[in-house]
Every structure is written in C-alpha cells, then in structure tokens.
Amino acid sequence: MARSPRLELFALRRRSDAERFLDRSFFQLAVALAAAVGLLVVAILLTVLSGAWEAIRSFGISFITTSDWDPGSDHYGAFTAIYGTLVSSGLALLIAVPLGVGTAVFLTENIIPKAIREVLGVMVELLAAIPSVVLGLWAIVVMEPMLRPFLSELHQLLGWLPFFSTEPQGPGMAPAALILVVMILPIITAISRDALSQVPDGLRQAAYGIGTTRWGAIFQVILPAAISGITGGVMLALGRAMGETMAVTMIIGNSNNFSLSLLAPANTISSMLANQFGEASGIQVSALMYAALLLMVMSLAVNLLAQQVVRRLSLKY
Incomplete structure (x- = not known):
C-alpha cells in the first residue's frame, strides 16, 4: 500500500x-x-519497619492475633484494630459500589436532560472537596442521632445475631462505615463515570440494533465493557477507606474491646495511630509502628490485587 x-x-x-x-x-x-x-x-517501608522491629521481636505473630492493648503492662495486640479496619472498609464498599456505579450510569446515560446531569455530577464530585474533619463533625452532630432509632430497631429485631447484639449508644462501627461511604462515593462515581463515557457509542447502537432494551444494553454490554475501569476505581476507593483517619476517629468510638457487633464502639489502625502516637513512649511507639506497617502492607496488597484484577478483566472483555 502506497504511503501518503x-x-x-x-x-x-x-x-x-x-x-x-x-x-x-x-x-x-x-x-x-x-x-x-x-x-x-x-x-x-524501611523507616516504618525499623521503628516496628522491637515490637516484631517482642510480640511476633501474636500481635496480629490478640486484642490486648495495655500500655500499663506493655502488652499489645492489634487484632481489634485490624478487624475494625477490614470490616468498616468492607461495609463501606458494599454500600458505596452499587450506589456509585448506579450514579455513574445515571449520569452517563440519556435518562434525564444533560444540564441536570452535569449539575448532579458536579455535586457528587464536590463531596470529595469536603474536609474529613467536617464530615466527622457532621457524622457526630447529624448522622448518628438520625441513625440511632433505626439502629435500635435493628437491634430489637436482629439482636439474637452477634452482629447486632449490642444496644447502640452512640459512636460505633456502623456509623463509621456510613461516613466512609460518603467519603469514597465520589471516587467510585467519578472513575466509573469516566470508564462508562469511554465505551464506544457503536456498542450501544449495536445492542439496540439487535433488539435489546436500554437496561439490557447497560447490564449486558456497557457495564462489561467498562468493568476494568470500574474495578480500578473500586480498589482505589478501598485503599482510601482503609487509610481514612480523622472522620473515622471521631465517630467509631475508639474502643480496643473486641466485639463482633456492628453497633458497638470499635477501632481501626488509622484511628488508633491518631489517638495514641502523640503520647506514646517506649515499646508502645514500636507497637504503633508495627500496626502502621500492617496497614501499609494491607494497602499495598490491595493495590497489587487491583492491578491483577484490572489486567484480567481487560483481557477478558
């Protein structure tokens, strides 16, 4: 073929x-x-590891499997904080993913006029600009008092289950998970919106051409075509949720007493570091560095998992 x-x-x-x-x-x-x-x-990583080395030698793997956190006797275990980090992040993701992806679909498809879609998109993205301390104050003053009657009702109905066995008295795991939903929702929505916008319009038209409905095209064609980008956004939001500090510290209760109940006060690694690092001394500093090392490893693992998932989904679709 001749070149131009x-x-x-x-x-x-x-x-x-x-x-x-x-x-x-x-x-x-x-x-x-x-x-x-x-x-x-x-x-x-090396700085945190060097700071945590004394606690690693003293406590070993028992630091991960025990819940004792007693500065008086220098006995430390981070299982409660690890559990709180994973559960609060998982609950937030469970709620935010369908809400964020659904919002992204609503903002990219021609369901409402374009002008209204643009205004709603800006409003969702503005959530990311609100400082976390302001969200924490809003959670304490507004969200938790509004949620308490519903959580009490949940306790009355499902109190026989370990996850709802305690009477809600204020801050706890459930309010912390819900404030995390507010914080990670703009990330999931924005990235999912960009991924859905990159889907070629020809795919939509081809789906309509073979007789599918709008929702059939969304669920069978558009979402699968954008799934790798959506998954990357979800994993990024998970990393943000695991490392969030201020808002969670203000609403989770900061209790080192382990409880399976989602209505009881709990703790996360980030909130434990924020509360205790300024006044820690001796081996407690090393124990907190050990907890920070675990959080860093968990975050790196989430990012590596995200890369693998996105790569496999990109090849599949």
Whole structure:
C-alpha cells in the first residue's frame, strides 16, 4: 500500500541534534522521577519497619492475633484494630459500589436532560472537596442521632445475631462505615463515570440494533465493557477507606474491646495511630509502628490485587 506524501516526508525528515537531545532528556527525566517514586515507597517501608522491629521481636505473630492493648503492662495486640479496619472498609464498599456505579450510569446515560446531569455530577464530585474533619463533625452532630432509632430497631429485631447484639449508644462501627461511604462515593462515581463515557457509542447502537432494551444494553454490554475501569476505581476507593483517619476517629468510638457487633464502639489502625502516637513512649511507639506497617502492607496488597484484577478483566472483555 502506497504511503501518503505527508508520511513520506515525515519518514525522510532527519531530526535535529536539539530535538534528539530533548527526547533523551525527557526520557531520562521520566525514568528518574519513576525511580524516585519507587525509592520513596521503599524508604517509607524501611523507616516504618525499623521503628516496628522491637515490637516484631517482642510480640511476633501474636500481635496480629490478640486484642490486648495495655500500655500499663506493655502488652499489645492489634487484632481489634485490624478487624475494625477490614470490616468498616468492607461495609463501606458494599454500600458505596452499587450506589456509585448506579450514579455513574445515571449520569452517563440519556435518562434525564444533560444540564441536570452535569449539575448532579458536579455535586457528587464536590463531596470529595469536603474536609474529613467536617464530615466527622457532621457524622457526630447529624448522622448518628438520625441513625440511632433505626439502629435500635435493628437491634430489637436482629439482636439474637452477634452482629447486632449490642444496644447502640452512640459512636460505633456502623456509623463509621456510613461516613466512609460518603467519603469514597465520589471516587467510585467519578472513575466509573469516566470508564462508562469511554465505551464506544457503536456498542450501544449495536445492542439496540439487535433488539435489546436500554437496561439490557447497560447490564449486558456497557457495564462489561467498562468493568476494568470500574474495578480500578473500586480498589482505589478501598485503599482510601482503609487509610481514612480523622472522620473515622471521631465517630467509631475508639474502643480496643473486641466485639463482633456492628453497633458497638470499635477501632481501626488509622484511628488508633491518631489517638495514641502523640503520647506514646517506649515499646508502645514500636507497637504503633508495627500496626502502621500492617496497614501499609494491607494497602499495598490491595493495590497489587487491583492491578491483577484490572489486567484480567481487560483481557477478558
């Protein structure tokens, strides 16, 4: 096949020395910046590991499997905080994923006029601009008092289950999970919206052409085509939920007493670090660094899992 005259001229054009120098310089700068990011992550990991080494030698694996946190006798175990981190993040994700993806579908499909969709999209994204301390105050003053009658009713109906066995008295796991929903919802919605917007319009038209309905096209064609981007956004939101500190600290109750009940006060690794690190001394500092190391490992594992999931879904669809 004959090439166009424009391509012929481009192929024959010799790059100047200055242009080649700029190309090499940009490549070297990009490599250096990427290496710097990697070195920064390694440096943070080594710093936390060195600070946690004393607690690792003293407590070993029992630090992960026990719930004792007694600065008076220097007995420490982070199971309660690990459990609270995983459960609060999991509950938040369970609620936020259908809500966020559904909102993204609503904002990308021609269900309502475009002007209204744009206003709603801006309002959802503005949630990400609210400081976490403000959300924490709102959770204490407004959300928790409004939720308490419903949670009490839930306790009356399902109190025979371990997950609802305690009477709600204020801060607890459930309010913390709900405030996390508010915090991660803009991430899931924004990324899902971008992923759905990148789906070629030809796929929609082809689905309509073979007789499917709008919802059939959404669930069978559009969502599967955007699933890798949506999954990446969900995993990013999970990492944010696991590391959130201020809002969760203000509403979760900060109790180191282990309880399966979602209505009881609980704790997370982030809130434990925020509450205790400023006044810690001796081996308690090392124990807190050990907890921070566990949180960092969990976050890195979530990101690695996200990359694998997105890669496999991209190949599948």
